[in-house]
Amino acid sequence: MHDIRLIRDNPEAFDQGLAKRFLEPQSDEILRLDRKRRDAVGRQQEAETERNTLSKQIGQAKARGDEDEFNRLRAEVDRLKSVLEESGADAAKFEEALNQHLAGLPNIPMDDVPVGKDEADNEEVRGWGTPKEFSFTPKDHVDLGEGLGQLDFERAAAMSGARFAVLQGGLARLERALAQFMLDVHTSEHGFTEVSPPYMVRDGAMFGTGQLPKFAEDLFHTDDDRWLIPTAEVPLTNLFRDAIHAEGDFPARLTAYTPCFRAEAGSAGRDTRGLIRMHQFQKVEMVCVTRPEESEDELERMTNCAEEILRRLELPYRVMLLSSGDMGFGARKTYDLEVWLPSQDTYREISSCSNCGDFQARRMNARFRREGEKKPEFLHTLNGSGVAVGRAMLAVMENHQNEDGSITIPDVLRPYMGGLEVLGA
Template sequence: MHDIRLIRDNPAEFDAGLAKRFLPPQADEILRLDRKRREALTRQQEAETERNALSKQIGQAKAKGDEDEFNRLRSEVERLKGVLEASGAEAGKFDEALNMHLAGLPNIPLDDVPVGEDEEANEEVRGWGEPREFDFEPKDHVDLGEGLKQLDFERAAAMSGSRFAVLTGGLARLERALAQFMLDLHTTEHGFTEASPPYLVRDEAMYGTGQLPKFAEDSFHTDNGYWLIPTSEVPLTNLFRETIHAEADFPARFTAFTPCFRSEAGSAGRDTRGLIRMHQFHKVEMVCITKPEDSEEELERMTNCAEEVLRRLELPYRVMLLSSGDMGFGARKTYDLEVWLPSQKTYREISSCSNCGDFQARRMNARFRRDGEKKPEFLHTLNGSGVAVGRAMLAVMENRQNADGSITIPDVLRPYMGGLEVLGA
């Protein structure tokens, strides 16, 4: 959500920020709704003040026995009651319209975010590792998994439809091992607190992190009013909603391993083969809550935490600074980590780390109070994949495959795999 006071003070700057998102100017309409709302509130307040004054006069007229004046004043109070109700309803109408308008607008990019409509304008920040040179034709993860008889799309489709998979045997254990490794790394070395949050949330939680109202079709909704979480960013960030916290509580860092559910609306024909784009997948998420002055430094720290996962798995990757048109709705700056996939001979996203500034905190009313200060301030929220477990697994499979179709287990995962060094059929 945007700060209406900043829009009042700098409407041209606000529209310039939206222009980086390739959106038309919005400030005039926002300020019109804001003006109408405030005018109605002013009428309501003036009528309330006048009614209070008349109520005192009614008491005086009654005490004097002046029935004519008493009746006149009561008639005027009744008229003002109608003004109060009408102006209150009008203020509510314009307040709702204003909030709906603001809720549909994305966050404003920071100045160092490259301006561009899509991923073509993304900028590579750094890279790590060199793609492996194979002395045989590498297979993709689908062929590898099916060759091991441990990855089954057909039986998953029979019970659930497309974009689902069943993992068995060593691959199921590899998925679990990856999650345990990531959680242990983030909690023991990176200072995160592990959480196990709900997988079902209500409308207000989805609204707080920006999934509602704009992206309702991208998530799954139950028939009794809940949403399946698209990422544990939603419940973890909402831990701070509707609360004023102490300054000493920050930074707060949480990590969680959860399933994630996405309808993938509008993605027909994209990544239909394999585990890249699923309705259900697993992810280790990182969420950081900070004071405003610390959020940029925290974004760099969080991104490095995700990078460390890939370095220890010995997976070549690159870090991309996303353009204004490629960033998510709630982000003001985002780094994507892209891992090398031999079968595609390209890098694919495996983690996205974003600084949302106070955008989500305003929607959730998440605030803190500085020591010695009376007025609370909005917090800054950040989130990042640490990392997507399914994509990490397929990256391990493809980058660590052998000519016979087996998979060499990375050293850091072997303790979680019972010491297994090679995963075979």
């Protein structure tokens, strides 16, 4: 959500920020609704003040026995009651329209975000590792998994439909090993606190992190008005909603391993083969909630935490600074980590780390109070994949495959795999 006061003070800057998202100017309509709302509130307050004054005069007239004045004042109070009802209804109507308008607008990009319409305008920040040169033609993860007899799309589709998979045997254990490894690194070395959150949330939680109302079609909804989480970012960030916290509680760094559910309504025809884009997948998520002056440093720190996972898994990757048109709805600045996939001869996203500024905190009313200060301030929120477990697994499979179709287990995962060094049929 955007700060209406900043839009009032500098509408041109607001429209310039939206222009980086390739959106038309919005400040005129926003300020029109704001004026209508404030005018209605003003009429309401004036009528309330006048009614209070007249109420005192009614008592005085009654005490004097002045029946004509008493009746005249009563009639005026009745008229003001209608004014109060009408102005109150107008204020509520225009406030709702204003909030709906603001809720549909994305966050404003930071100054150092490259302006561009899509991923073609993203900028590479750095890279790590060199893609392996194979002495044979590398297989993709689907052929590898099916060759091992441990990845099954057909039986998953029979019971659940497309974009689901069944893992079994060594691959199921590899998925679990990856998640445990990530959680151990983030909690024991990176200072994150592990959380086991709900997998279903209400409308307010989805609104707070920006999934609603704009992206409802990309979500799964239950019959009792709950939503399956698309990422653990939703419940973790909402832990701070509707409260004023102590300054000393921040930065707060949380991590969780959860299933994630996405309808993928806007991805028809994209990544239909394999595990890249599923309706249900596992992810280790990182969330940081902090004071405004610390959020830029926290974004760099969080991104490095995700990078460390890929380095220890010996997976070549690159860090991309997303352009204004490729960023998510709630982000001010985003780094994508893209891992090398030999079968596609390219890099694919495996983690996305974003600084949302106070955009989500305003929607959630998540605030803190500095020591010695009376007025609370909105917190800044950040989120990042630490990383997507399914994509990490397929990257391990492809980058560490052998000519016979077996997969060499990275050293850091072997303790989680019972000492297994090679995953074979």
